[in-house]
Amino acid sequence: MRLMNGFDEEQIGRLLRLLPPAPEGWVRAAQELPAARATLDELVARAEQDAEFRLQLRADLERAIAAAGYDPSPFVVSRLRRLLEEV
Amino acid sequence: MAVEQTDAQLVSRCRAGDPAAWNEFVERFSRYVYAICGRGFRLAQQDAEDVFQEVFARAYERLSELRSDDAVRPWLAQLTRRLCIDRLRLNARDTPSDAEPDEGEVDDVLDQLDDAMAVRAALDKVGDPCREILDSFFCRDESYRTIGDRLDIPAGTIASRISRCLEKVRTELDGRSRASRPS
Numbered sequence: 001m002r003l004m005n006g007f008d009e010e011q012i013g014r015l016l017r018l019l020p021p022a023p024e025g026w027v028r029a030a031q032e033l034p035a036a037r038a039t040l041d042e043l044v045a046r047a048e049q050d051a052e053f054r055l056q057l058r059a060d061l062e063r064a065i066a067a068a069g070y071d072p073s074p075f076v077v078s079r080l081r082r083l084l085e086e087v
Numbered sequence: 088m089a090v091e092q093t094d095a096q097l098v099s100r101c102r103a104g105d106p107a108a109w110n111e112f113v114e115r116f117s118r119y120v121y122a123i124c125g126r127g128f129r130l131a132q133q134d135a136e137d138v139f140q141e142v143f144a145r146a147y148e149r150l151s152e153l154r155s156d157d158a159v160r161p162w163l164a165q166l167t168r169r170l171c172i173d174r175l176r177l178n179a180r181d182t183p184s185d186a187e188p189d190e191g192e193v194d195d196v197l198d199q200l201d202d203a204m205a206v207r208a209a210l211d212k213v214g215d216p217c218r219e220i221l222d223s224f225f226c227r228d229e230s231y232r233t234i235g236d237r238l239d240i241p242a243g244t245i246a247s248r249i250s251r252c253l254e255k256v257r258t259e260l261d262g263r264s265r266a267s268r269p270s
Contacts, residue, residue: 010255012253016206018201020121021117021227022121023136030140031109033147034109
């Protein structure tokens with residue numbers, strides 16, 4: 001804590017205004033990261049074992065994820081794209 | 088008053104795989120990360136959303152690398168700052184007007200946000216209904232009427248309730264300040 005001595009009520013109000021809530025959808029997406037991480041792990045495992053699935057992912061990532069029964073969330077898509085580029 | 092959990096305790100629960108802890112972690116720091124993107128770096132909404140998600144994704148993946156659980160807030164600030172700069176540099180390749188803000192200005196904003204987070208923690212400690220009233224008025228820009236309707240209290244009493252709640256937060260902050268002062 002940098003300075004917590006002697007704030008008056010006006011300063012407290014001003015400081016509270018600096019922290020509006022982030023949009024609900026952003027917060028929810030971040031909270032769902034653990035589930036998205038599990039999805040990613042499953043997709044990676046399948047892609048490692050299934051050459052056809054790997055080709056589908058490379059052809060159209062989002063569609064292939066959805067066709068496999070998973071939610072193509074931005075987290076899953078971006079991480080999987082990065083992983084495919086590295087392979 | 089609400090029971091307060093320290094940042095270190097919350098991080099420790101996240102590491103232990105407590106399913107509710109990550110939700111609380113995001114809840115606690117979402118405003119902070121959002122404010123750094125918006126106030127510190129003035130990112131456009133789409134860029135801010137990308138950075139926001141990337142910050143929490145990396146935090147989730149790298150929480151185990153944090154050297155001290157107490158240092159999670161500065162760690163998040165640094166991570167957010169780095170990703171905001173990366174985004175601005177990426178944008179500047181296409182649009183040279185996306186200049187990076189002055190480092191000193193960003194430092195000042197981060198200092199203010201740290202103070203704001205301390206006030207926020209004091210408000211959490213004071214708890215509801217003050218938390219809801221002050222959050223509605225100062226953070227969500229709601230009118231007295233809207234707040235009164237939602238909380239089922241007369242709109243004419245909101246101003247005095249805000250004043251009393253601010254006084255409670257100030258008292259809580261003063262107590263924290265005395266507690267942290269070396270004797």
